[in-house]
Amino acid sequence: MRPNIWVYCCISLALAGCLSDNYTIKKRQYASQGRLVYQKQCVNCHQDDGNGYARLYPPLHHALQSKPLDLVCLILEGRRGSVVIDGESYTLPMPAFGHLKDDELAKLLTYLYNTWGQEGPLVGVDEVEKQTRACRSK
Amino acid sequence: MAINRLPINYWLLTCAWVVASCSSHSTLPFYGIETIEGADTTFRELPDFSFLDQDGQPFTHETLKGKVYVADFFFVSCPTICPVMTKHLKEVYDKVGPEPNFLLVSHTIDPRHDTVEALRDYAERLGVSKDRWRFVWGHKDAVYHMGHSFYMASMQEDGSEGSGGYLHSGSFILVDAHGRIRGLYDGTQAREVPRLVADIHKLLR
Numbered sequence: 001m002r003p004n005i006w007v008y009c010c011i012s013l014a015l016a017g018c019l020s021d022n023y024t025i026k027k028r029q030y031a032s033q034g035r036l037v038y039q040k041q042c043v044n045c046h047q048d049d050g051n052g053y054a055r056l057y058p059p060l061h062h063a064l065q066s067k068p069l070d071l072v073c074l075i076l077e078g079r080r081g082s083v084v085i086d087g088e089s090y091t092l093p094m095p096a097f098g099h100l101k102d103d104e105l106a107k108l109l110t111y112l113y114n115t116w117g118q119e120g121p122l123v124g125v126d127e128v129e130k131q132t133r134a135c136r137s138k
Numbered sequence: 139m140a141i142n143r144l145p146i147n148y149w150l151l152t153c154a155w156v157v158a159s160c161s162s163h164s165t166l167p168f169y170g171i172e173t174i175e176g177a178d179t180t181f182r183e184l185p186d187f188s189f190l191d192q193d194g195q196p197f198t199h200e201t202l203k204g205k206v207y208v209a210d211f212f213f214v215s216c217p218t219i220c221p222v223m224t225k226h227l228k229e230v231y232d233k234v235g236p237e238p239n240f241l242l243v244s245h246t247i248d249p250r251h252d253t254v255e256a257l258r259d260y261a262e263r264l265g266v267s268k269d270r271w272r273f274v275w276g277h278k279d280a281v282y283h284m285g286h287s288f289y290m291a292s293m294q295e296d297g298s299e300g301s302g303g304y305l306h307s308g309s310f311i312l313v314d315a316h317g318r319i320r321g322l323y324d325g326t327q328a329r330e331v332p333r334l335v336a337d338i339h340k341l342l343r
Contacts, residue, residue, distance in 0.1 A: 044217075044218065044219070044221040044222045045217070045221045053224075054228070054263055054264050054265060055262075055263035055265070056221070056224070056260070056263045056264060057221060092214065092215060093215050095215075095217035095302060
């Protein structure tokens with residue numbers, strides 16, 4: 001007896017639902033662990049709301065317009081020289097966070113891209129690992 | 139007359155409040171290195187020094203004579219506790235407001251990088267007035283010696299990753315108009331700001 005096409009559809013939908021649930025759960029888990037990384041490494045300058053402080057420490061919204069992996073090298077290597085955001089020039093150097101591990105970076109990026117009203121992607125450790133290697137081989 | 143009918147507890151409470159208000163200034167402790175001679179205890183007072191402020195003008199012990207002030211130690215490129223200390227000190231600046239006999243004094247512990255121009259830029263970016271908040275440059279040995287010997291603040295160069303090159307105390311140090319330390323506060327904790335502001339007002343009264 002041939003199974004009904006509707007049975008296949010139901011099974012596929014259920015599987016897709018499970019996968020999607022796992023993705024969402026993992027993303028939330030990463031974001032909440034990434035918040036701890038943010039609180040420890042970033043919040044002193046960029047503040048709880050990501051808006052920076054005075055004309056000393058820049059807001060993050062500009063950086064978050066890039067793709068998550070584009071920020072890996074910046075975080076690992078820091079930055080010297082000024083950056084202009086919304087017409088304001090910020091001149092203080094950003095320190096290098098080369099001590100962060102790939103999983104901490106992945107969680108931090110997931111947090112950054114899923115906070116302050118954004119609904120961004122889950123940033124995986126494997127993709128961060130590739131990017132980290134690329135940054136370090138430059 | 140109605141005033142005679144007020145209960146005795148009311149008068150006792152009123153007297154207690156008046157006494158407490160009058161004596162609140164003296165409730166602040168004295169900190170620092172003390173010398174006891176016979177029945178007299180004296181506390182070490184601010185030593186003579188000669189530094190520069192963010193405009194390159196002399197900033198010396200004479201500048202602070204007769205002033206209540208809060209001192210701290212920081213450096214401009216500090217990636218750890220300084221940004222949050224600056225934020226808390228700015229809250230103190232805003233809450234106390236302009237007072238002719240009050241100053242905030244931030245000493246850089248990285249005079250090689252934090253030139254007078256860098257300090258001026260930092261102050262301008264923070265949006266504070268030189269009349270109320272001085273950013274102070276001095277030779278490293280002199281600043282560190284004063285930090286250790288008078289302010290009881292620790293500071294040292296440090297090569298470990300993430301420190302930015304220095305380790306230092308996160309204290310805010312409250313000094314009275316006679317150059318004596320009257321309060322120590324953890325500058326990294328927001329909850330210390332109201333306590334510090336209240337103590338500043340006690341010394342200014």
